[in-house]
Amino acid sequence: MTESNTTDDQHAGEHEHHGAPKGIMRWVLTTNHKDIGTLYLLFAFAMFLLGGAMAMIIRAELFQPGLQLVEPNFFNQMTTVHGLIMVFGAVMPAFTGLANWMIPMMIGAPDMALPRMNNWSFWILPFAFTMLVASLFMEGGGPNFGWTFYAPLSTTYSPDSTALFVFAVHIMGISSIMGAINVIVTIVNLRAPGMNWMKLPLFVWTWLITAFLLIAVMPVLAGVVTMVLTDKYFGTSFFDAAGGGDPVMFQHIFWFFGHPEVYIMILPSFGIVSAIIPAFARKPLFGYASMVYATASIAGLSFIVWAHHMFTTGMPLFGELFFMYCTMLIAVPTGVKVFNWVATMWRGSMTFEVPMLFALAFVVLFTIGGFSGLMLAITPVDFQYHDTYFVVAHFHYVLVTGAIFSIFAAAYYWLPKWTGHMYHEGLAQAHFWCSLISVNVLFFPMHFLGLAGMPRRIPDYALQFADVNQIVSIGGFAFGVSQFIFLAVIIKAAKGGEKSPAKTWEGAEGLEWDVPSPAPYHTFETPPEIK
Amino acid sequence: MAEDMPLNLTKGVTEVSGRVYDLHMTIFYICCVIGFIVFGAMFYAIIKHRKSRGAVAANFHESTKIEILWTAIPLVILVGMAIPATSTLIAMENTDDADVTIQVTGSQWKWHYRYFEDDLEYFSVLATPRQQIDNKLEKSENYLLEVDRPLVIPINKKVRFLMTSDDVIHSWWVPEFAVKKDANPGFINEAWTNVPKPGIYRGQCAELCGKDHGFMPIVVIAKEQADYDQWMAEQKAEQAAVAEEEQRLLALQMSEQELMELGEQVYLASCAACHQPNGQGLPGMFPALRGSPMVLEDKVAHIDIVLHGKAGTAMPPFGKQLALKELAAVVTYERNAWGNDTGELIQASDIQSRRNASN
Ligand code: HEM
Ligand SMILES: [Cu+2]
Numbered sequence: 036m037t038e039s040n041t042t043d044d045q046h047a048g049e050h051e052h053h054g055a056p057k058g059i060m061r062w063v064l065t066t067n068h069k070d071i072g073t074l075y076l077l078f079a080f081a082m083f084l085l086g087g088a089m090a091m092i093i094r095a096e097l098f099q100p101g102l103q104l105v106e107p108n109f110f111n112q113m114t115t116v117h118g119l120i121m122v123f124g125a126v127m128p129a130f131t132g133l134a135n136w137m138i139p140m141m142i143g144a145p146d147m148a149l150p151r152m153n154n155w156s157f158w159i160l161p162f163a164f165t166m167l168v169a170s171l172f173m174e175g176g177g178p179n180f181g182w183t184f185y186a187p188l189s190t191t192y193s194p195d196s197t198a199l200f201v202f203a204v205h206i207m208g209i210s211s212i213m214g215a216i217n218v219i220v221t222i223v224n225l226r227a228p229g230m231n232w233m234k235l236p237l238f239v240w241t242w243l244i245t246a247f248l249l250i251a252v253m254p255v256l257a258g259v260v261t262m263v264l265t266d267k268y269f270g271t272s273f274f275d276a277a278g279g280g281d282p283v284m285f286q287h288i289f290w291f292f293g294h295p296e297v298y299i300m301i302l303p304s305f306g307i308v309s310a311i312i313p314a315f316a317r318k319p320l321f322g323y324a325s326m327v328y329a330t331a332s333i334a335g336l337s338f339i340v341w342a343h344h345m346f347t348t349g350m351p352l353f354g355e356l357f358f359m360y361c362t363m364l365i366a367v368p369t370g371v372k373v374f375n376w377v378a379t380m381w382r383g384s385m386t387f388e389v390p391m392l393f394a395l396a397f398v399v400l401f402t403i404g405g406f407s408g409l410m411l412a413i414t415p416v417d418f419q420y421h422d423t424y425f426v427v428a429h430f431h432y433v434l435v436t437g438a439i440f441s442i443f444a445a446a447y448y449w450l451p452k453w454t455g456h457m458y459h460e461g462l463a464q465a466h467f468w469c470s471l472i473s474v475n476v477l478f479f480p481m482h483f484l485g486l487a488g489m490p491r492r493i494p495d496y497a498l499q500f501a502d503v504n505q506i507v508s509i510g511g512f513a514f515g516v517s518q519f520i521f522l523a524v525i526i527k528a529a530k531g532g533e534k535s536p537a538k539t540w541e542g543a544e545g546l547e548w549d550v551p552s553p554a555p556y557h558t559f560e561t562p563p564e565i566k
Numbered sequence: 567m568a569e570d571m572p573l574n575l576t577k578g579v580t581e582v583s584g585r586v587y588d589l590h591m592t593i594f595y596i597c598c599v600i601g602f603i604v605f606g607a608m609f610y611a612i613i614k615h616r617k618s619r620g621a622v623a624a625n626f627h628e629s630t631k632i633e634i635l636w637t638a639i640p641l642v643i644l645v646g647m648a649i650p651a652t653s654t655l656i657a658m659e660n661t662d663d664a665d666v667t668i669q670v671t672g673s674q675w676k677w678h679y680r681y682f683e684d685d686l687e688y689f690s691v692l693a694t695p696r697q698q699i700d701n702k703l704e705k706s707e708n709y710l711l712e713v714d715r716p717l718v719i720p721i722n723k724k725v726r727f728l729m730t731s732d733d734v735i736h737s738w739w740v741p742e743f744a745v746k747k748d749a750n751p752g753f754i755n756e757a758w759t760n761v762p763k764p765g766i767y768r769g770q771c772a773e774l775c776g777k778d779h780g781f782m783p784i785v786v787i788a789k790e791q792a793d794y795d796q797w798m799a800e801q802k803a804e805q806a807a808v809a810e811e812e813q814r815l816l817a818l819q820m821s822e823q824e825l826m827e828l829g830e831q832v833y834l835a836s837c838a839a840c841h842q843p844n845g846q847g848l849p850g851m852f853p854a855l856r857g858s859p860m861v862l863e864d865k866v867a868h869i870d871i872v873l874h875g876k877a878g879t880a881m882p883p884f885g886k887q888l889a890l891k892e893l894a895a896v897v898t899y900e901r902n903a904w905g906n907d908t909g910e911l912i913q914a915s916d917i918q919s920r921r922n923a924s925n
Contacts, residue, residue, distance in 0.1 A: 100709065101701040108777045108848065175850020181774045187751060188734040192674070192776055192880050195850050276752020277877075282735060283750055317617070319627040347737060347772075348748045349729075349755035352659045356652060363644045367637055374636045377604060380611040382624040387616075395612070399605060406597040413647065415654040416590045418746045419575055422737065422772040483573035488741045490772045493780030495699060497710050499572065 063158070066150035067556060068135045073453070074157050075132030076446075080522075082124030082164065083439075087515050089117040094511035097504050102495055110494035111179035112171060118182030122300065123207045124164055126434065129442045130303045131156075131214045134242050137449065138218065140547040140554065141236045143227030143563040148220040156213035163206035170196035170203075181492060183293065186274035186285040190266040201264045208253040215249035218242055227546070229565030233327075236545055237320065238306030240327050244334045245302045248295045251338075255292040259285065283348050290341035298337045301433060302330060304401075304441035305372060308394045310545070311448050312376050315391035316383030317542040322375040329368035329375075336365050346417050355414050362412035369405050373398060388540070389463040393444035396471050397437060404432030407482065422492075425485025431478045443470070443521070450528055451535030455553030458528040462520055469517035476510030576741050579767070580759055583744035585654045593647055600643075658744070661756045664726030666719065672729070672736030672749035672771065673882050675778035675839070679717050686801050689887045690715045692781045696834070699781075711768040716785035720794040721761050729755040732882065734776060740769035740786055748773060761788040776880070778839055812890045815914040820894065822902075822911055829899025832892045837900075840880060845904040852880065856904040865910065869897055869920045885921065890914040 056064055065071060092113050096104045105113070135153065139146055147153050171177035175194035178184065189197065222243050226235070235243075262285075265271040272278025274285045305326070313320045320326065342350060342358040350358075376398050385391070407429040411417050420426060443466075450458050480503045485491075489500045496504065535552040550558045577587040615621040667682035680687035693712040697703040706712070719725045729738055731749040739746040743759040761767075764787075771782035789797060834843060837855075841847050845856035860867050872893060875883035884893065897912045 100705060102699055103701060106777075107780065108851065111774070111777065111779075173850070175848070179777075185735055185774070188774065188776060192734055276750075281753070283753070316615075317623040318625065321627050322629075322633055323627070325633050347746050348750065349753070352656065355655060355659070359651065359655070360648060363648060366644065367640050370640045371633065371637055373604060375633075377608045377611070378632070379627075380608060380615065382621075382626075383611065383615050384617045384621045384623040385612060385615055386618070395608075398608065402601065402604065406601060409597065410590070410593050413589060413593060413651045415586050415651060415658055415744075416575075416593070418658070419586060419590070419741060419744055421746060422774075486575045487573050488576070488770075490739075490770050490780070492774045493770075495710060495780050497708070498705060503573070 064154070066146070066154050068139050068147045068150070068153065069453075069554065069556065071147075071153050071157050072132045072134075072136030075128045075135060078157070078160060079125050079129035079132055079442075080525075082120050082128070084518065084522075085168070086117050086120035086125055087518065089113045089120070090511065091515050093117065094508040096494055097496070098508040099505070100496055100498055100501050105494070107494045108176060108179055111181070111492070112177045114492055115178045115181055115184075116167065116171065119167065119178070119204075120164070121434070122182065122296070123204075123211075124160075126300045126438050126442070127211060128160060130242075130245070130300075130438075131211075133238075133303065133307070133442070133445050133449075134214070134218055136453065137547060138221060138239055138242060139225070140550065140558060141239050141545055142222065142225060142230055143546050143559045143565070144221060144225035145557065145560050147217050148225055149217045152213050153217055156210045156217065159206050159210050163203045163210070166199050166206075167203040170199040173199070183286075183289060184260075184263065185289075186263060186266065186282050190263050190274055193267065197267055198264065201260045204260045205257055208257045211249050212253045215246035215253075218246040219250075222246075227559070227562040227565055233324065234565065236306070237309040237323070237326055237330075238303065241302045241304075241306030241309075241330050244330055245299050248299050248302070248334055248337070252292040252295045252299075255288060256296075259288045259292065262288075283345070286345050286348060287342065290344045291338075293344065294341040295334075295337045297430070297433070298333060300438050301401075302334065304397065304438050305330060307441045307445045307448075308376065308397055311390050311394040311444055312379050312398075314448075314540050314543040315388060315394075316380050316385050318379060318383040319544075320375070321378035321381075322371070325371055326375055329371045332368045333365060336361060336368075340365065343412060343414075343417070346414050347421050359412060359414040363409065366405065366409050366412075373402050373405075386541075388447075389458070389460070389467055390444045390448035390540075392464075392467045392471075393440050393447065396467075397440045397444060400432055400436030400440065400475075404429055404437055407432065420485060422490055423485035424481045424489045424491055427491050428478050428481035428485060431481070435478065436474055440470075443467075446525075448540070449547070450525070451539040452547060452550075452552050452554055454528045455535055455551075456528045456530075456532035457535050457539075458524050459532065462524045462527070466517060466520040466524060469520065470514060473510050473513035473517055477507055477514050478510075480507050480510075578742040578744055579761055579763060579765065580743050581762075582654070582658055582759070583742060585650075585657070586744045589650055589654055592650070596643060596647065661726050661758045663724060664758060665723040666725045667728065668717070668719070668725060669728045669730070670717075670738050670749065671732055672738065672775070672782075673732035674734065674776050674880055675771075675782045676887075677713075677717075677738070677782070677784060678732075678887075681798075684798055684802070686798065686805070687886075688715050688801075690717065690785070691835070692783055694781075696838075708768070710781065711770070711783045711785070713783055713785045716766070716787045718787045718789060718794065718797055719759075719761065720791050721764055721788045723791070724758055724760045726756060726758045729757065733880065735773050736771050736775045736782065737773035738769075738784060739772040740767050740784055742767045742769075743786075746772055764788050764790055764793075808889060812914065812918075815891055816918055817915075819913055820891070820911075822898075825895045825898040825911055826902065827895075828892065829895035829897075830903070832888065832896040833899050833903075836884060836888065837896065845900070845906075855900050856906060861900055861906055862908060865901075865912070865916075866920065868901070869893075869912065869917060872897055873917070873920060890917050893917045 173196040177196055178200040180189040262273040266273055272280040274280045274282045309320055340362045343362040411420055484503050489496055537551045538548040575590050669680040671678040676689050676691040678689050690713045693714045694710050698705045729747045729749040731751040736749040745757045745759055747755045747757040767786045769784040840852040841855050847854035855861050873885035875881045891914055894912045894914045894917050901908045901910050
């Protein structure tokens with residue numbers, strides 16, 4: 036249906052002719068969406084391993100009751116920085132990396148709309164995370180107040196390094212906003228002729244909506260960290276009752292950012308899975324239009340449900356009921372999405388390459404996370420679940436077996452397009468099965484820990500939780516080790532291997548499959564015609 | 567059957583906790599049924615509609631009828647869940663007509679209980695010895711879930727709790743009552759329970775409140791009214807005796823050995839968590855006492871900070887929590903341990919005069 040035109044040799048030559056920098060400076064100065072996409076993805080993977088190492092420390096301490104490895108204060112720093120790194124360092128940059136690589140190729144654009152800004156929005160990230168990690172080595176230690184940094188723990192009782200934490204969060208926010216602006220401008224302005232809104236691939240749609248969420252809520256995060264900064268260092272009292280402030284107001288502002296934020300970390304996954312399942316079922320996506328509407332309504336609802344994170348803070352009954360009903364409503368569009376994916380598989384002609392395996396695991400496990408989310412929405416029961424391991428299980432099902440599994444699926448699906456080589460099938464299968472089994476050993480029993488009464492964020496626990504914690508820790512170590520298989524797959528595919536044709540997968544649809552593999556440095560310099 | 571599982575939500579002992587449990591199981595079963603249908607369909611497709619079995623892909627990709635149906639059916643199910651949830655919530659939030667009111671104040675890292683109708687208040691802190699936490703002693707049966715002075719309440723009475731905090735946010739949680747409410751500094755939250763049978767009920771702080779968040783248990787003992795009354799009378803008698811003893815103490819001089827021994831005990835129980843057993847503190851978090859100018863030189867400031875704490879920092883006031891004798895001993899200990907050697911002894915009367923001075 037499309038007419039691609041990529042004459043890679045000619046363009047590569049032209050590029051040299053411009054005197055493009057070689058070696059390290061190519062990466063520092065690059066404005067090419069593919070280079071920047073690669074940088075984001077590599078950075079996200081490095082952060083995934085670093086955050087994972089911290090998780091291993093947490094699970095090692097919790098392997099047995101009693102304190103054996105680390106002090107409680109250091110334990111809190113590990114949980115805090117693990118959360119911050121996974122959210123802002125791993126999941127979000129990985130999605131931005133995928134957006135950079137794929138959005139221009141999917142809409143037939145030569146590059147992102149604002150390439151110089153694109154370079155900046157990536158390169159400020161390593162500084163932010165260096166600052167965050169360096170604070171761990173300061174006197175008094177790094178942030179130890181949870182990734183939600185509730186006041187007044189973070190404003191009054193926090194370590195001296197809090198200023199570093201605040202500046203690091205500011206930089207991450209600026210980076211996200213610049214990335215989001217770039218995505219919006221690219222999608223709105225650079226679509227190939229004929230690519231109207233209802234022809235947009237779902238990954239592009241979900242990212243467009245995500246970008247609007249980012250622009251709406253990142254300033255809220257910037258505001259709240261700034262208030263923490265002035266409360267701690269300049270004597271304001273936004274969150275100090277003695278000075279006329281209110282610590283619960285912190286939570287309202289934080290979660291007004293925080294709830295949309297959790298959707299920022301899942302909407303692009305919906306787009307990825309909606310590309311992969313039809314490809315391997317060899318059947319068009321069921322309900323394209325309702326997928327778009329469902330995504331938009333989830334995004335809309337996400338702004339009016341923030342207080343479901345705060346049922347125990349003492350809201351009026353009316354508030355509790357309002358937030359309970361709105362939260363329950365999210366299950367409807369989420370359900371529509373799941374049903375549509377199942378209907379796409381129904382009467383298809385399915386094969387089970389690794390991207391499909393991850394996508395299928397995503398559908399099942401994300402749905403389990405959705406079920407526990409629905410249970411959490413029921414206010415009177417949430418009083419019991421809140422701040423226990425049940426919540427930890429819930430959000431790891433949506434974030435790890437949801438967001439991260441979809442990122443793995445995307446990586447396997449598009450890796451041949453990026454490198455030109457097929458990945459090693461056996462290793463990739465091993466990565467999938469090891470991850471799938473260990474991740475469930477890791478997170479499933481956490482539901483029971485929470486129901487049995489184990490609070491979250493504690494370094495030591497009562498004896499009745501000992502056995503289950505041991506199982507969970509073993510699952511954790513296994514999951515951690517499994518990720519090195521992924522590293523091996525990537526290195527192998529980057530170095531060589533079976534050549535991939537332009538269209539790697541028989542059932543794959545979309546403009547990105549019209550360009551050769553590996554995708555040449557410049558694509559679509561003249562826009563393709565969409566009929 | 568499900569309610570006897572150690573790994574499920576507790577059914578608890580109160581009427582409300584029973585309703586919460588039923589609600590939990592209802593939603594859980596509904597999720598199971600939906601999951602069974604959805605995953606069932608998916609696995610059926612995975613098994614039957616695979617290319618290797620010669621399946622040929624159909625080409626349908628839309629059906630407004632079906633899509634409307636699977637928007638509408640979940641909506642109906644949600645309404646079915648929302649009705650019992652709403653009525654349970656209304657019951658939980660109704661704190662009217664309480665028989666007993668108890669103020670619960672959280673601080674790093676202990677609970678303070680004050681009985682409104684009776685003139686009684688006291689602190690409740692973790693009773694598990696440090697050696698058990700450090701794996702030097704075998705762990706007791708209620709490891710980390712035991713306190714020195716549990717909260718005592720009467721059965722079959724509506725007990726209202728008023729939650730607040732002295733520093734950061736804590737959360738008072740007893741699963742068997744289905745009560746979890748945040749204790750916010752500067753504000754008061756309400757919750758209630760009505761326990762039908764005597765027993766010991768355990769819980770924990772459920773909001774990250776700093777370093778010792780994991781060491782802030784809650785123990786509630788529910789007693790028959792007669793036992794409760796007797797307990798209350800005993801507490802009051804004991805308090806009166808302590809007050810009398812304090813008066814007597816004012817005239818008394820304790821010996822250095824006595825002060826240092828008691829002082830060490832109090833220090834390890836109340837101060838060492840932050841200032842560390844060796845008095846060296848945690849740089850950047852908690853100041854060192856060893857070699858501290860205030861400890862070495864300024865006796866008055868030293869007594870005052872122990873009595874009243876320091877606003878805006880993690881240093882809490884101990885004036886109400888500890889007896890005069892204990893305060894005198896711990897200040898003496900801090901001024902003479904770890905090479906601080908000021909040689910000064912602080913007596914109960916010194917503490918009392920600072921207390922009067924600041925009143
Ligand atoms: C069906 C959709 C969902 C529903 C109904 C839902 C509901 C909830 C509720 C009620 C809580 C608060 C639990 C508590 O603290 O008591 C919560 C927590 C959380 N959810 Fe979800 N959720 C859903 C999907 C997601 C998704 C897609 C993500 C992220 C990709 C996510 C990430 C989180 C996180 C990170 C927390 C923990 C926040 C904290 O630390 O307190 N959720 N969810
Ligand atoms: Cu606490």
